[in-house]
Ligand SMILES: Nc1ncnc2c1ncn2[C@@H]1O[C@H](COP(=O)(O)OP(=O)(O)OP(=O)(O)O)[C@@H](O)[C@H]1O
């Protein structure tokens with residue numbers, strides 16, 4: 001600690017004081033921008049376009065909950081499919097059999113590199129290539145398959161990393177007790193890997209929730225609208241942004257708690273290690 | 274007893290890691306009830322030899338027979354063979370997601386298909402045997418290194434093995450915790466358990482072993498009763514090794 005001594009020759013400003021000044025300037029700028037925006041904007045107009053109380057009430061009463069439910073159903077199906085396919089792909093990536101590894105790698109790199117939008121478009125056009133092809137449970141079959149394919153590519157890498165994070169000694173201990181390879185995998189490796197995987201898998205679930213907004217590509221009837229499609233349709237027909245804002249809040253109702261849970265788990269994990 | 278056949282019988286064992294010839298034509302056998310300590314410099318192949326006994330490493334040639342089963346036979350049910358061979362690792366390798374009791378019951382219920390209450394009784398007995406009757410509910414992270422290693426011993430004993438393998442069981446422990454693990458092993462030896470112990474604890478080998486094996490460069494250089502091998506080694510390499518490991522103890 002430096003003790004302040006009176007009568008010393010004037011020194012250059014200390015780094016701490018300089019940092020404080022720079023921060024003060026930043027805050028001043030921020031306030032200026034906010035004030036300028038506040039003065040120049042037409043608040044009444046903005047309020048009417050974004051937060052029309054009547055339209056909020058109308059949107060919530062007429063279809064918001066159904067759309068929220070549909071978004072959940074689309075995402076849940078895609079997530080479960082993605083998890084199953086992702087586990088399978090992860091096992092293939094870790095396999096001793098070369099062709100399994102290569103296949104899985106190609107699949108994962110391919111679908112991680114493609115925009116989800118492209119996958120959805122391709123899926124909605126599949127009947128062109130396979131005339132007479134009918135995905136089961138329309139529109140769910142198509143949506144679940146598309147989301148599952150996109151999700152599985154990401155989840156496979158998460159699951160593989162989780163399995164590999166379990167120390168080799170765990171498997172050796174299990175095998176030396178006479179457990180078979182699959183018993184060791186199910187009883188020892190996967191339970192430990194799963195704990196490691198929960199936070200990243202939750203992040204992938206959040207991503208999938210947002211990707212489910214792409215279902216509009218598939219072509220839906222009103223009863224099957226997800227949050228985005230529902231919000232956009234209502235916004236268009238009312239010539240007002242409010243329904244889209246409400247739909248956006250609908251996403252936050254799902255994603256915010258998940259984000260908070262992930263943050264909690266990550267904090268607990270870093271404390272526990 | 275007129276037990277002619279050794280419990281462990283290894284013939285012409287060769288193990289390579291890539292081009293590294295780690296075990297060179299090893300012949301090695303252990304009688305029932307015998308306690309064998311394996312010593313030798315780092316990298317001499319002690320762990321690899323031990324891990325070949327229960328096939329955690331697959332040798333390129335040679336035969337490994339344990340308790341009448343040939344583990345190197347491609348048709349051998351390796352999981353069944355391993356049930357009779359307990360193994361204790363340097364790093365304990367307890368299952369962190371199970372408490373001490375369940376570390377011991379897990380293989381009893383999944384491998385031997387024991388009923389839960391039978392498995393618990395066996396696990397409890399063995400945890401008592403290593404002095405941990407009061408730690409049944411503790412998770413490994415809450416136990417000291419010495420306690421973890423004793424749980425690991427109890428876990429292996431719960432399978433009622435014919436043979437116990439120890440790979441430097443005290444090397445990862447703080448010095449003040451070494452004694453509690455060694456005394457459990459000492460008692461086990463006194464009870465007549467067949468044991469192969471890779472160790473740097475020369476004093477333990479001198480006291481407990483029926484036979485000491487000195488390995489160097491992937492081969493068995495010399496073996497014999499501890500009094501002979503440790504006090505009057507014949508090979509120069511053994512003498513050099515013992516001089517190096519015994520000097521710090523002597524002062
Ligand atoms: N999984 C492995 N892959 C490649 N090489 C290995 C592997 N395990 C051991 N080796 C090599 O085999 C040789 C013998 O190793 P081993 O672990 O059996 O020696 P050790 O006598 O147990 O030594 P230490 O006293 O250090 O434990 C060493 O040269 C080591 O580098």
Ligand SMILES: [Mg+2]
Nearest residue numbers: 319320321441
């Ligand atoms: Mg070793």
